[in-house]
Amino acid sequence: MYKEKILKEIIKKKFKSKIISIEEFTEACLYGKFGYYNHSNVIGKKGDFITSPEISQLFGDIIGLFILYHWKINLKKKFNFYELGPGKGTLLIDLLNITKRFNDFQKSMNIYLIEKNIKLIEVQKSNILSFNYNPNKISWLKNFSKKNQYPNIIFANEFFDCFPVRQFFKKNQTWYEKMIEIKYNESSIKFKDVIINDKKTLKQLDQYKNSEVLEISNSRDKYFNRICKHIFKFGGMIIVIDYGYKNHPGHFTLQSVYNNKKSNLLDNIGKQDISSLVDFNKLIDLGKKNYLKVEYFSSQREFLLNNGIKEREDKILKVANNKQRILIQKGVKRITDKRDMGNLFKVLVLSKWN
Ligand SMILES: C[S@@+](CC[C@H](N)C(=O)[O-])C[C@H]1O[C@@H](n2cnc3c(N)ncnc32)[C@H](O)[C@@H]1O
Structure with missing residues (x-):
């Protein structure tokens, strides 16, 4: 099963940390060892x-x-x-x-x-x-x-x-990143919005003054x-x-x-574009x-x-x-x-x- 293998690969790579960016998730799903x-x-x-x-x-x-x-x-x-x-x-x-x-x-x-x-x-x-x-x-x-x-x-x-890409949005003047939470043992995977504190990312987002929703592919x-x-x-x-x-x-x-x-990003892991x-x-x-x-x-x-x-x-x-x-x-x-x-x-x- 690609899903099992990809999630295992992600979790291992992040030393058991379970919240990852959409960019990291997509990277593993498309280009990882078991990627699409x-x-x-x-x-x-x-x-x-x-x-x-x-x-x-x-x-x-x-x-x-x-x-x-x-x-x-x-x-x-x-x-x-x-x-x-x-x-x-x-x-x-x-x-x-x-x-x-x-x-x-x-x-x-x-x-x-x-x-x-x-x-x-x-x-x-x-x-x-x-x-x-x-x-x-x-x-x-x-x-x-x-x-x-x-x-x-x-x-x-x-x-x-x-x-x-990474996905960002602004709510009440605060930037959030849409991320993904994986609980490997429970086989659960869902979106999680996380406030951005990292200065480098905030500086990058500040370049887009008029935007409330952003996708950036570094x-x-x-x-x-x-x-x-x-x-x-x-x-x-x-x-x-x-x-x-x-x-x-x-x-x-x-x-x-x-x-x-069109399908759901979190479904068919490793099997979809x-x-x-x-x-x-x-x-x-x-x-x-x-x-x-x-x-x-x-x-x-x-x-x-x-x-x-x-x-x-x-x-x-x-x-x-x-x-x-x-x-x-x-x-x-x-x-x-x-x-x-x-x-x-x-x-x-x-x-x-x-
Ligand atoms: C959507 S297909 C387009 C194929 C072709 N250009 C066409 O128009 O029919 C994307 C192509 O890029 C390759 N590909 C995607 N990302 C790549 C990368 N980072 N490096 C090399 N090839 C990549 C895929 O394997 C595939 O051949």
């Missing part, structure tokens, strides 16, 4: 969620063409392509497919896939092999790290929403900051696409999903602090339309049969839908072309 990302095959209709590259090939086509364009204009030389959290490898395959006539581009690419999930790495290798691309030309890494001095194009779709900020520093030093760009906001929505956004349905909306304002701030240019920020819908998804759709519809037509149109509609993925997802591009 270490054993689950999480993506696709049978998994817990479905992502844009899995919904429509045109998503990868547009990203591939966008990257090719920037490489031609700004680089035209050897570079590293990093994909953070590549899932089933579908986006990379679509990118390689749409750029296959551009030999100089593909020959200039060192591909690095950053993936923690061992099962997904196997899926990625097998899918890439079926596409007739030699997986030996690709390097898999567990964490983002510097491999050489080449410039970088870094892509992340639904990656930064996986990072654990691990996400640290990871993103490292990438910004890397781009500043070696050049290139990062494209981040995720569920997210620029102005905090004023309520908690952390959610858990089990079998494609946990994510939260990405604070794009914070990512933009970190980019600016590292002297990167905000090349682009918009909703996913706007980005895809501005970069020619409709024109590409018209082109491939001309050679599609009836069944394919329906699938293509349904896919494009879903990823650009104003009331759904099209608006909920945001696209941020930061760059430094040396």
Whole structure:
């Protein structure tokens, strides 16, 4: 049982202390030895969620063409392509497919896939092999790290929403943290609101003067900051696409999903996905602090339309049969839908072309 093992791991780690932050709980549930990302095959209709590259090939086509364009204009030389959290490898395959006539581009690419999930790495290798691309030309890494001095194009779709968050709220001018109390022997696990006394945390919260409810992911900020520093030093760009906001929505956004349905955070421990909306304002701030240019920020819908998804759709519809037509149109509609993925997802591009 994952639940037993995860709770045991948490309790041991905290030397029997039983109140932990949501961040620590999520970390163990997702990335611990028995965590969700270490054993689950999480993506696709049978998994817990479905992502844009899995919904429509045109998503990868547009990203591939966008990257090719920037490489031609700004680089035209050897570079590293990093994909953070590549899932089933579908986006990379679509990118390689749409750029296959551009030999100089593909020959200039060192591909690095950053993936923690061992099962997904196997899926990625097998899918890439079926596409007739030699997986030996690709390097898999567990964490983002510097491999050489080449410039970088870094892509992340639904990656930064996986990072654990802490939840805070203000009541009668006092900040509280929503935490989790675990009584291992009684098998009881419940939320507990705790007043914050720690000066460092209070100082961090004071930066958000107008907020009463906050979610902060220190691990996400640290990871993103490292990438910004890397781009500043070696050049290139990062494209981040995720569920997210620029102005905090004023309520908690952390959610858990089990079998494609929203679930309770404290249920299905180790068996469900946990994510939260990405604070794009914070990512933009970190980019600016590292002297990167905000090349682009918009909703996913706007980005895809501005970069020619409709024109590409018209082109491939001309050679599609009836069944394919329906699938293509349904896919494009879903990823650009104003009331759904099209608006909920945001696209941020930061760059430094040396
Ligand atoms: C929600 S899925 C998105 C997959 C893919 N980008 C897509 O759009 O289909 C998140 C991916 O990131 C991986 N992942 C999550 N957190 C990670 C981390 N800290 N380091 C490396 N990979 C991670 C997961 O295993 C999975 O491949």
